[in-house]
Amino acid sequence: MRSSAVPALPLAQRVRGLEMPWNRVLSSATGPAGAATALGPWHPQEFAAECVETISEAGGMMVFVFRRMDGAPLAFRSGQYINIDFPIDGPGAEPVSRSYSISSAPTEPWTFSITIKRDPKGRVSPWAHDNIRPGTTLDMLGPVGAFHLADYDRRARFLLLAAGAGITPLMSMVRTVHSLPGQADVVLLYHGAAPDSFAFSEELDFLANVDFRIKVLYCLGDRECGEEWEGRTGRLSASLLDELVPDANGRQVFACGPEGYLNSATDLLRDVGVDDTSVFMEFFSGDREIRAEYAEEVAIAGEIAEEIAASTEEYFESQPAALDMYEPEYDADGPVEAVGAPTEAVDAQAAVPVEDEVEIEVVGVTDDTLAEAEPGPASDAGSAVPAESGATASAMGPSETNADDETEIVDPAALPTVGQGEHTMSFVRTGLNVCVGEDETVLQAARKAGVKIPANCQEGMCGSCKVVKLDGEVDLNHQGGIRAREIDAGKFLPCCSTAKSDLVIDA
């Protein structure tokens, strides 16, 4: 718990807002910065990773630290997950694929970690706990997911809501904020089932003590707790939030946990005045629809990864030799080969008595139950659905779809028209009609005509150019930069869309 006896640090000078280190890379000129593009989480990849450390955590969780076999850093956005193939039926059999949120920070990209809670009834988590050891190599795909911190946030005021294993992506966020210099204000409200079930509590306490931007609150829910408990009790409720986070009203909320917990959070966040568009959620259990959405997300990521792998080979074959200063070191026998030291497991806690692990009984699904609803044999077992601590859609809130409910009616016919092509795109906010051919993207034609739409990757991956389509049909060939529910809400990515009819666009 945060000790009030520690005097507050003198107020530091900071830059405004929170910016991820890779945010400037794409806009920098070529040259050395080009190397940093590898650190940009621009696309998912398939890669093998080797476990280098395992750490038992409270609450029946275990942290697995990995490094990529190819030595590259893992580029991802804080909050995203990776999909892992677990060879639980032996090396020859079909592996079981599961998604796990990354709990480490992308600002320390040389190793990364996932945190798995043991579900005695699950198929994968007991296997992982019992079998993954330093030296274990697994095939992975990632990063995946739209639940993450923004690359740049001018108003970095966050409320992080975690229930049980839901701490994992939020842990990544806390660590990321701590590692960055920008002005930020983070409150983590962490619900757990028992006083000794809070994974990462010591690190969180430390971070809250040394970084005045970070505040951590622990809460036990409705259960009986002993005299010793210094944290809060009570389920997530509007009155609890009002008391603990009286300024939730002005924060962005990232929430992660089981479906029941998140559903009640959705309602009460509205009660305390948080706008739906400021709420982002990651489901660690969910109904079939939610799980299907994830399966699709992972599938798309897999396709992209394959395409990129194919094109990267060509890319590296055509690269000039690197400058000397970036080459590996030499010794008397020639270049020191970057094969790395042999992997050897040691007991990191050799000198420390290990506590007996406590099996936690799961009693029904409450808003702070850490239930992992493993799909039964009758459900879609074998799909890439994160039934265990996996990930699901960030519910962007229903009001997203209301964005154009009351937009002023502009008569597209009254706007000036430029360009050539069979379809006319009306940019109602810019006040311009732009003609577009079937062979150019909406973004290309818009930019040529001077319509300003921010864009980044221009391949349908990053989602930077997302805009609302008020009318008309497009052929959208995205690569994971937009969610099904966003498309349903009328959004599309101009960078990878061609017009199939006349369009009216809110840009």
Add this chain to the structure above:
Amino acid sequence: MRLDTRRTGFSLEAPFYTDPNLFNLDMQGVFGQHWVFACSVAEIPEPGDYVTLDYGPYSIIILRNDDGGVNVIHNVCRHRGARVLTESQGTTGNLVCGYHSWTYSPEGDLIHASAPGEMTFDKSCYSLKRAHGKIAAGLVFICLAEEPPTDFHETAKIFEPYVAPHELEKTKVAYQQNIVEEGNWKLVMENNRECYHCDGHPELACSLFPTWGLTDETIPPHLEDVWDRNQQAQASLEYRCRRYGLPYEVVEELDTRVGGIRISRESLDGAGESFSADGRRLSKKLLGDLPDFRLGRCSMHLQPNSWFHLLGDHVITFAAFPISATKTLVRTTWLVADDAVEGVDYDLESLTHTWKQTNLQDKNFVELCQQGAASPFYEQGPYMKSEYQVEAFIGWYVQRMREHVG
């Protein structure tokens, strides 16, 4: 027309509202001598951006210069007096008069005039005339006097802690409404300075407590419930302000200083965030680094010609520019965070609805008074207790005019 024996607590005699000669005197004694609110930096965000203002006999250019300050220049060509800039706003490098292409730098220096055969023409004698300009907390003030009043920096020091957190330099203009009211500028200001008529503002009454200006003793029975709600809302607003380190106390020096001011932060009804029917935010992007949408309204009155509402989600500036004894331009400007996206973060119609309606209702009230002031049977009427700020405005005006007429 007796400035020296004005009947305290009563409206002015009719000629003060109707007589063109007195209007000219107002233009000299008030608008020619004192700091006037012109615009906000959101209207001239970049170097080279300008607005032009016409009031009374004056025409002024306010141009954002390369140093982030403003150049205030009389919009009167030194050749034969033509208006140099004819647009109400725009962006320009040099200032070129459209009549004979006399060209001035952004500082107003004449840098080009076609002068074939002129032997004695000295460009340096023909700079555009300059006036004084100041930016305080993102608000632009101008003064046409040779020697401006010296207490303005004190006035600015009063309002800066209230206004600065809204970071006007990081806002953009969402909408600007210009209404010409058939009324003397003082009637416009008097109407703004009281809420005794607020029953006539149904849209505004959803969020702005119509108990404004009243006290426990002066609350009429039909407002008692609202009064209680107001007290509670104010208490929680003040708690929040203390939490966030935002000043909220009333500072009221409307007629006790030359730079007359009243400023405070007061609660709004309903959700307490903005001027909507339910009090909820009208723009989803907080201004500046504000931590909460529930910040009520920071409201400021400045003599002689402006008032402001600064909320968590948007800011509205109001300025009255006199046109003639019986005509006044009222300019209302809605500012939102510069990264707020229209149609996504805010809906323009919803954002502007309450004050568009309120302004039209106010225009009607002002015009009714103007018509009455023209009647031979008009007589000065008493300002009521809740209209003490009207009395303060008139008191300020009378003092300034006495100083001017000396």
